[in-house]
Amino acid sequence: xxxxTAYLRDGVLSHLEKLEAHARTLALKxxxxxxxQEKLARLRARVxxxxxxxxxLQTKVNLQQVGLIRQERGTGSNVEPxxxxxxxxxxxxxxxxxxxxxxxxxxHLTGISGKLTKQGVCFCISTAYERTYLDSYYLDLLIxxxxxxxxxxxxxxxxxxEIAKKYLQTDIKRFLAMLSEHxxxxxxxxxxxxxxxxxxxxxxxxxxxxNLLQNVLLFNYDVETxxxxxxxxxxxxxxxxxxxxxTEAIITCKGDVSASLLEKTAAHSNLFCHTALHKAFDSFKxxxxxLEQTA
Amino acid sequence: xxxxxxxxxxxxxxxxxxxxIKQAAILDxxxxxxxxxxxVWTVYQMTRVAGEETDSLNLAxxxxxxxxxxxxxxxxxxxxxxxxxDNALWIRIAWGTQYTKPNQYKAxxxxxxxxxxxxxxxxxxxxxxxxCQALVHASNYHDIHEMELRxxxxxxxxxxxxxxxxxxxxxxxxxxxQERNVAPEKVDPRIIQENKREKERIQRVNQxxxxxxxxxxxxxxxxxxxxxxxxxxxxxxLTEKEPFRCVVxxxxxxxxxxxxxxxxxxxxxxxxxxxxxxxxxxARNYFKxxxxxxxxxxxxxxx
Numbered sequence: 001x002x003x004x005t006a007y008l009r010d011g012v013l014s015h016l017e018k019l020e021a022h023a024r025t026l027a028l029k030x031x032x033x034x035x036x037q038e039k040l041a042r043l044r045a046r047v048x049x050x051x052x053x054x055x056x057l058q059t060k061v062n063l064q065q066v067g068l069i070r071q072e073r074g075t076g077s078n079v080e081p082x083x084x085x086x087x088x089x090x091x092x093x094x095x096x097x098x099x100x101x102x103x104x105x106x107x108h109l110t111g112i113s114g115k116l117t118k119q120g121v122c123f124c125i126s127t128a129y130e131r132t133y134l135d136s137y138y139l140d141l142l143i144x145x146x147x148x149x150x151x152x153x154x155x156x157x158x159x160x161x162e163i164a165k166k167y168l169q170t171d172i173k174r175f176l177a178m179l180s181e182h183x184x185x186x187x188x189x190x191x192x193x194x195x196x197x198x199x200x201x202x203x204x205x206x207x208x209x210x211n212l213l214q215n216v217l218l219f220n221y222d223v224e225t226x227x228x229x230x231x232x233x234x235x236x237x238x239x240x241x242x243x244x245x246x247t248e249a250i251i252t253c254k255g256d257v258s259a260s261l262l263e264k265t266a267a268h269s270n271l272f273c274h275t276a277l278h279k280a281f282d283s284f285k286x287x288x289x290x291l292e293q294t295a
Numbered sequence: 296x297x298x299x300x301x302x303x304x305x306x307x308x309x310x311x312x313x314x315x316i317k318q319a320a321i322l323d324x325x326x327x328x329x330x331x332x333x334x335v336w337t338v339y340q341m342t343r344v345a346g347e348e349t350d351s352l353n354l355a356x357x358x359x360x361x362x363x364x365x366x367x368x369x370x371x372x373x374x375x376x377x378x379x380x381d382n383a384l385w386i387r388i389a390w391g392t393q394y395t396k397p398n399q400y401k402a403x404x405x406x407x408x409x410x411x412x413x414x415x416x417x418x419x420x421x422x423x424x425x426x427c428q429a430l431v432h433a434s435n436y437h438d439i440h441e442m443e444l445r446x447x448x449x450x451x452x453x454x455x456x457x458x459x460x461x462x463x464x465x466x467x468x469x470x471x472x473q474e475r476n477v478a479p480e481k482v483d484p485r486i487i488q489e490n491k492r493e494k495e496r497i498q499r500v501n502q503x504x505x506x507x508x509x510x511x512x513x514x515x516x517x518x519x520x521x522x523x524x525x526x527x528x529x530x531x532x533l534t535e536k537e538p539f540r541c542v543v544x545x546x547x548x549x550x551x552x553x554x555x556x557x558x559x560x561x562x563x564x565x566x567x568x569x570x571x572x573x574x575x576x577x578a579r580n581y582f583k584x585x586x587x588x589x590x591x592x593x594x595x596x597x598x
Contacts, residue, residue: 104467115467122465138464151576153464156457157410212382212410 109133111184112176119143120150125180127187129244130276134187139179147172157213158182181242188244189214195278203281205231215241217277223264224288230261236272249273316399320375324387327404328379331449334404334417338444338452338578339427341412341436352409352435354384361386361433368425373397382408390422405430406449412436413456415449443581451511455575461508462576497558497565504572510551516580518543518570523586538586551575 107113114123120143126136140150146169154160160179167175193210196219205220215238222229232253239247249272251265271280327334362374371391378384386405389397403426406415414430427439446452454460488494524539547553551574558565566572574580 108467113467115465117465124464124466138462138466140464151462153458153462156413207380210382212408 112180123176125176125183127180127184129184129188129191132191134191137183154179154183155186155212158186178242185238185242185244186214189238192244192277193217196281199278200281200285203284213241214238217246223268223284224291225260225264232265232268234268234272236277245276246273316373317375320373320387320389320399320402321377323399323402324375324377324385324404327387328377328385332447335445335447336406336415336417336449336452337419338442338456339414339416339430339439340442340456341414341431341434341439343412344437354378354409357384357409357433361429364429364432365425368429369393369422371395371397373399373402382410384409388426407434408453411457413453414439415452443579445515445580446511446513448512448514451513454511455513455578460511460575461506463503463506494559500565501555501558504566505551505555510549510555511575512552513550513574513580514546514548516545516550516571516574517582519581519583521583521585545571550580 104113108124108126111126111128112123113126114121117140120141123139123141124136125139127134137152137154139152139154142148142150149160149164149168152160158179159182163175163178163182167178193208193214196204197208203221205222207219209218210216217236217238218234220231220233223232224230230253232251235248235250235252236246237248237250238245249269251269251272253261253265257265268280271283275283358376365372365374365388369391371393373387373389375387376384377387384407386407387402388405389399389402391397401418401420403419404417405426407413407430416426419426431437431439442456444452444455520541520543521538523537554567554571557563558567570582570584
């Protein structure tokens, strides 16, 4: 009441204004609290919902575990426990990996295999000669127009550039096939010469001369006939570098040569042109052993 | 080359035994074949014109043509040949002039493998055009040029150009790694390697770049830079006016092995700059680096 009288002194209208403002602020506050209460109620309801969900899931999990244990104890054969499933998965994966590995190995053994790289392909040409696998040579190609050889491990004396010029841009398959032919023939010739040096050095006089491409071989070897040893000199020329047998075998014998010796040189020349070098010498060795046995 | 006094003594001894210049020259060649690392060898490559057929060359033909080509141009030369088992032909040339006899103390050595386009030359002080012409004529090639590849180790140079060193290729069928004699360190289990992953990554990247085997042995790598100086805009004395010329030379008793061990030793980031790692692949160890013309060009510009 004292306030009222104080306000009355200032003026009725101003008093009314002040009361209005007061009422407004009270109303706002009421609204606010109402909103907060609503929000709280909503959140509480949400919490209840989530709690219910959690309980549901929890019971589900419990049931499953219990159910499994019950089944394990009960039947035990039809449904497998989780660990067995995992183990089977691992075994399957292992089998798949082994499968892929052996497929890649099979591809590698065919002689030409490849692997995709970031910018192209890396081909691997494996060489082999008569059941023996020899060196592998690699070619890293950039797949773009024009196809480029980024780097390679092909020896310098194989005419890679020539073959590439002819076939690389037009027909990659043919390019690889030709290169594989060259490399395999080179590997075959080298293998024969190596075998000769390693296993039949007893027959050779002096050293076996060979050039880098292994396509010209020169050696001296002894031939025993008519109870005498004759020094034969052989020059094998492999005119076709894609083949591992010589195109020409020139056999000469120093000194006076009888007709039978001439026959022998011709026979040897023929032999070298049609049989692998180490096999030819193997036949010489066996012939010599037979002679020893009969003598 | 035997040093001057050595050669003189040799000549006297041989003269005592009635041997001649030829025997002395052959002995000189044998010495240099046994100790080729006393000289610096430069690699030259011969080229054919496109379309020319490669004839199979006879060694005797080559020697005859070479000798004749040189001797018709310059009468006072001593030429000796010697063949070795690995198909290498060693040629020793003692040069003279029109009026002087050949100087046996400063002979040039040439190594040539018949079915390859590469020639290794050392101790050549003059008469390069004459020698090049003789080589090209005798071997049925069209042209010869010097590769920017020099080293004291002749075998390593051969390894680089004949591609006999171990390169890594991406393959599904990895070649079996060669056993390395690494004694297992007695590691205290209390020591933990914090950077184990990073170390493994460095090892892997290093192996991808350098391969598993021993690197070819070269002693230098030289980079001539002709690039623009890129500095602070305030220092506008040097920026963007003229190329900043400088030469960077790396030297080591075995440069490539040293580069290979930089990243594992923690002294450089892996992967190393391709300028360093491209040396065996590009078969050169002298480079001229110019401004990059466009972003897409390779980062290893040769001259």
